[in-house]
Amino acid sequence: MSIVGSGYVGTTIAACFADVGHDVVNVDIDEGIVASLNDGRPPIHEPGLEELVAEHAGERLRATTDYAAVRDTDVTFLALPTPAEEDGHIDLSVMKAGARSLGAALGEIDGSHVVVTKSTVVPTTTEETIAPIVAEESGMTVGEDLHVGMNPEFLREGSAVADFLDPDKVVLGAGTDRARESLRSTFDPLVEGADDPPVIETGIAEAEMIKYANNGFLAAKISLANDIANICKEYDIDSEAVLSAIGLDHRIGSAFLGAGVGWGGSCFPKDVAAIIAAARDVGYEPAMLEAAVEVNDRQPVRLLERLREYVDPAGARVAVLGLAFKPGTDDIRNSRAIPLVEALSAAGSEIVGYDPVATDNFRARYPDIDYADSAAAALDGADAALVVTDWPEFADLDGEFDGMSTPVVVDGRRIVTRREGIVYESLV
Ligand code: UDX
Numbered sequence: 168m169s170i171v172g173s174g175y176v177g178t179t180i181a182a183c184f185a186d187v188g189h190d191v192v193n194v195d196i197d198e199g200i201v202a203s204l205n206d207g208r209p210p211i212h213e214p215g216l217e218e219l220v221a222e223h224a225g226e227r228l229r230a231t232t233d234y235a236a237v238r239d240t241d242v243t244f245l246a247l248p249t250p251a252e253e254d255g256h257i258d259l260s261v262m263k264a265g266a267r268s269l270g271a272a273l274g275e276i277d278g279s280h281v282v283v284t285k286s287t288v289v290p291t292t293t294e295e296t297i298a299p300i301v302a303e304e305s306g307m308t309v310g311e312d313l314h315v316g317m318n319p320e321f322l323r324e325g326s327a328v329a330d331f332l333d334p335d336k337v338v339l340g341a342g343t344d345r346a347r348e349s350l351r352s353t354f355d356p357l358v359e360g361a362d363d364p365p366v367i368e369t370g371i372a373e374a375e376m377i378k379y380a381n382n383g384f385l386a387a388k389i390s391l392a393n394d395i396a397n398i399c400k401e402y403d404i405d406s407e408a409v410l411s412a413i414g415l416d417h418r419i420g421s422a423f424l425g426a427g428v429g430w431g432g433s434c435f436p437k438d439v440a441a442i443i444a445a446a447r448d449v450g451y452e453p454a455m456l457e458a459a460v461e462v463n464d465r466q467p468v469r470l471l472e473r474l475r476e477y478v479d480p481a482g483a484r485v486a487v488l489g490l491a492f493k494p495g496t497d498d499i500r501n502s503r504a505i506p507l508v509e510a511l512s513a514a515g516s517e518i519v520g521y522d523p524v525a526t527d528n529f530r531a532r533y534p535d536i537d538y539a540d541s542a543a544a545a546l547d548g549a550d551a552a553l554v555v556t557d558w559p560e561f562a563d564l565d566g567e568f569d570g571m572s573t574p575v576v577v578d579g580r581r582i583v584t585r586r587e588g589i590v591y592e593s594l595v
Pocket residue numbers: 320321322323324325382385389422423424425426427428429430431432433434435492493494
């Protein structure tokens with residue numbers, strides 16, 4: 168099989184498909200990434216990925232910049248980025264360019280080929296935008312010699328390899344029997360055992376929508392937990408007791424009820440914005456998803472309101488603990504630290520950021536704030552601390568608070584252990 172794109176998803180699935188026995192060629196325009204993959208080194212850090220790439224590179228896993236390689240395979244997965252435009256719509260330019268290059272390469276083959284969208288795209292994109300480009304460039308005909316599918320990904324950063332090899336479900340969207348059979352045989356090694364996950368076979372647009380429904384639901388679940396936790400806060404009720412109790416109702420479930428400063432990352436904000444924009448395009452105003460975004464935007468504002476109850480941010484030295492969008496990653500995309508640092512800067516605070524691994528990425532975007540190489544150093548001399556990411560090490564902070572100038576701790580994730588000598592305030 169071929170996988171176009173050696174980004175986060177492309178590299179992970181290429182290595183995992185190789186690991187379950189497929190011959191995989193990974194196509195990317197970036198020569199550096201291709202060389203590194205062929206040397207056995209993945210371009211991203213993800214637990215377990217280095218071992219898989221090292222084991223299979225040069226054997227079942229090969230990388231190239233030459234799209235001609237797809238001709239020796241019968242199915243190609245498009246795993247290219249679909250970033251957000253200003254208004255929330257997805258930007259399809261990279262996908263379209265990939266589809267053009269793929270089509271041009273497929274023009275040379277005699278038989279048929281299956282093209283599967285792996286990237287997150289709004290409903291109808293695969294059939295109405297991607298497939299026609301591949302068909303036009305290749306001279307092939309959709310449904311005859313060109314078969315189309317959509318196979319969404321539910322990988323979380325930090326556990327992508329485990330999520331791929333042991334998924335909750337596999338969604339196979341296909342436009343023809345040939346595409347469906349190709350997808351089935353691709354996933355056979357992952358779903359053949361008795362304990363293996365359910366396989367959902369659908370049409371292409373359903374598969375596209377399942378991805379957005381999944382992420383939209385989870386993001387909205389967190390926002391609903393935050394809404395409830397905010398009410399609890401106003402009543403001075405323990406939100407954790409309330410949310411963990413409702414999570415025991417099996418219809419609700421305890422996952423993704425973690426209230427706090429909200430959701431970030433490369434997927435939730437982008438995908439929720441994209442499905443809202445797409446829904447509006449087809450004449451529907453998705454009120455719940457819009458509210459999910461509104462609650463999420465409000466959480467950092469509320470965190471600063473808590474801070475202002477104790478400290479005037481103007482001129483105050485504020486330690487921001489946690490810059491990554493979640494623990495276990497150096498990814499800062501849509502991290503809740505971003506709106507907080509911007510608001511603190513606008514208010515005239517002297518900011519010192521600390522994160523166990525994401526500091527370099529944050530510094531590249533915000534070079535003008537101070538950075539510390541430990542939580543203790545960030546807290547030293549600070550007038551207040553904001554806890555933004557639930558890194559486990561923040562639960563162990565103790566004597567480190569003694570160095571603060573005024574020991575005000577405003578906890579956006581309810582992770583810090585309360586102790587004598589600090590003024591502790593939680594967001595929720
Ligand atoms: C998510 C989806 O889980 C995954 O299926 C999809 O493919 C990509 O998007 P990821 O972005 O890696 O994965 O992170 P996830 O662990 O889902 O967390 C997303 C955000 O929600 C983080 O900012 C996290 O801090 C926040 N979150 C999560 C909460 O605020 N509360 C929770 O209870 C859970």
